[in-house]
Amino acid sequence: MNVEISQSGVRGAAQAPPSKSYTHRAILAAGYADGARVTDPLVSADTRATMRAVEAYGGSVDRSDDDSVLVIDGFGGRPSVPADVIDCANSGTTMRLVTATGALADGITVLTGDESLRSRPQGPLLDAVEQLGGRAESTRGNGQAPLVVKGPVDGDTVSIPGDVSSQYITALLMAGAVTDEGIDVDLETELKSAPYVQITLEVLEAFGVEAVETDDGFRVDGGQSYEPEGGEYAVPGDFSSMSYLLAAGALAADDELLVRGAQPSAQGDSAIVDILERMGADIEWDRDEGVITTRQSSLSGIEVGVEDTPDLLPTIAVLGAVADGTTTITDCEHVRFKETDRVSAMAEELTKMGASVEEEQDTLTIHGGETDLTGAEVDGRADHRIVMSLAVAGLVADGTTTIAGGEHVDVSFPNFFDVLYDIGADVSRDD
Ligand SMILES: O=C(O)C1=C[C@@H](OP(=O)(O)O)[C@@H](O)[C@H](O)C1
Numbered sequence: 001m002n003v004e005i006s007q008s009g010v011r012g013a014a015q016a017p018p019s020k021s022y023t024h025r026a027i028l029a030a031g032y033a034d035g036a037r038v039t040d041p042l043v044s045a046d047t048r049a050t051m052r053a054v055e056a057y058g059g060s061v062d063r064s065d066d067d068s069v070l071v072i073d074g075f076g077g078r079p080s081v082p083a084d085v086i087d088c089a090n091s092g093t094t095m096r097l098v099t100a101t102g103a104l105a106d107g108i109t110v111l112t113g114d115e116s117l118r119s120r121p122q123g124p125l126l127d128a129v130e131q132l133g134g135r136a137e138s139t140r141g142n143g144q145a146p147l148v149v150k151g152p153v154d155g156d157t158v159s160i161p162g163d164v165s166s167q168y169i170t171a172l173l174m175a176g177a178v179t180d181e182g183i184d185v186d187l188e189t190e191l192k193s194a195p196y197v198q199i200t201l202e203v204l205e206a207f208g209v210e211a212v213e214t215d216d217g218f219r220v221d222g223g224q225s226y227e228p229e230g231g232e233y234a235v236p237g238d239f240s241s242m243s244y245l246l247a248a249g250a251l252a253a254d255d256e257l258l259v260r261g262a263q264p265s266a267q268g269d270s271a272i273v274d275i276l277e278r279m280g281a282d283i284e285w286d287r288d289e290g291v292i293t294t295r296q297s298s299l300s301g302i303e304v305g306v307e308d309t310p311d312l313l314p315t316i317a318v319l320g321a322v323a324d325g326t327t328t329i330t331d332c333e334h335v336r337f338k339e340t341d342r343v344s345a346m347a348e349e350l351t352k353m354g355a356s357v358e359e360e361q362d363t364l365t366i367h368g369g370e371t372d373l374t375g376a377e378v379d380g381r382a383d384h385r386i387v388m389s390l391a392v393a394g395l396v397a398d399g400t401t402t403i404a405g406g407e408h409v410d411v412s413f414p415n416f417f418d419v420l421y422d423i424g425a426d427v428s429r430d431d
């Protein structure tokens with residue numbers, strides 16, 4: 001699906017979608033439990049993949065008619081051997097988290113995904129499962145899916161790099177709680193995307209499971225039971241998704257734009273508020289009400305490290321292309337391991353719109369404000385975050401921007417273009 005977006009202002013109020021990270025964890029935690037009600041979940045292509053996985057392991061997931069509640073029946077920490085291959089589609093979180101679930105099953109689990117997911121790194125997690133005494137292989141022997149996992153493992157100590165994906169650690173902690181021995185995760189290298197492990201600890205705690213930080217990494221004791229208080233878990237709003245709306249407000253609000261659903265949580269991506277402030281945006285966050293208000297502002301380039309917040313890179317790159325002066329995004333090598341290599345993708349697509357961008361392995365430098373962005377035909381790279389960030393660029397570019405692959409927003413923010421339209425953007429799609 002192509003999406004056309006022309007220079008236009010935004011105004012009014014928008015609701016942030018529920019958090020993808022919290023929803024994945026809550027669905028799987030409910031699977032490890034005897035069950036739970038998950039309220040305000042994100043129902044999207046990626047979270048549906050986690051629902052399918054919980055069902056494959058013997059649970060069930062019922063969605064209310066309006067998708068505002070998931071009623072999940074769990075497998076109580078003892079996953080069955082799946083009757084079929086688990087298709088994780090485009091979702092890295094699903095594949096990593098449920099690979100570790102497969103290591104608990106007394107038999108073989110096979111996991112696959114779409115072409116993008118089958119090119120992402122899984123080797124360190126496979127290695128960790130083998131260190132625990134399970135079997136875990138890439139069918140092609142290249143550390144990528146399809147994956148074959150055989151359990152059951154009892155728990156132990158594993159060493160794993162911290163700078164490829166924090167999802168490996170989340171996966172091991174979530175599964176480790178229901179092993180006999182528990183799992184000690186020793187980090188071989190510095191942890192990137194660290195706030196995502198804090199999200200995991202927060203969800204585990206809400207389900208009555210304790211995991212702790214240690215001198216070398218993390219530890220979860222075995223023999224624990226997942227039991228959410230009151231049998232229910234409520235998902236907060238998603239700050240990565242909010243980043244597109246906040247950027248739209250800072251770049252193109254006619255008057256002001258309110259974003260609702262911004263209650264504080266462990267999400268590192270709430271740093272977008274601070275980043276916008278540092279760039280000079282007029283932005284206020286009412287934490288009690290969960291409302292962020294932005295007004296159109298002249299922005300200046302800054303230096304931002306995205307070691308903790310990889311998903312913000314596309315948004316920051318667009319802000320940098322419009323801001324005056326240079327924006328330097330550092331510590332971004334791990335952002336190359338996402339649905340696509342987002343460092344290259346943003347460099348190449350913003351260049352098509354007239355921006356001046358330099359790419360190095362671990363740094364993206366954008367010389368903003370030299371020329372106005374110009375509408376162009378750009379490629380969303382089958383990556384939801386590239387599509388959404390280019391749509392924000394399209395709001396301020398001269399003329400019309402055509403983005404190929406608009407349907408990929410279904411991965412994390414299914415009604416993104418409706419929300420954009422409702423706040424006044426001149427956006428249309430050819431379905
Ligand atoms: O655990 C999670 O929910 C996520 C962790 C991050 O991945 P990495 O840990 O692979 O950087 C992030 O990019 C992804 O969108 C969601």
Ligand SMILES: C=C(OP(=O)(O)O)C(=O)O
Pocket residue numbers: 046090091092093094311338339385412
């Ligand atoms: C990288 C992402 O997700 P995942 O790793 O789950 O595919 C993302 O949502 O940007």
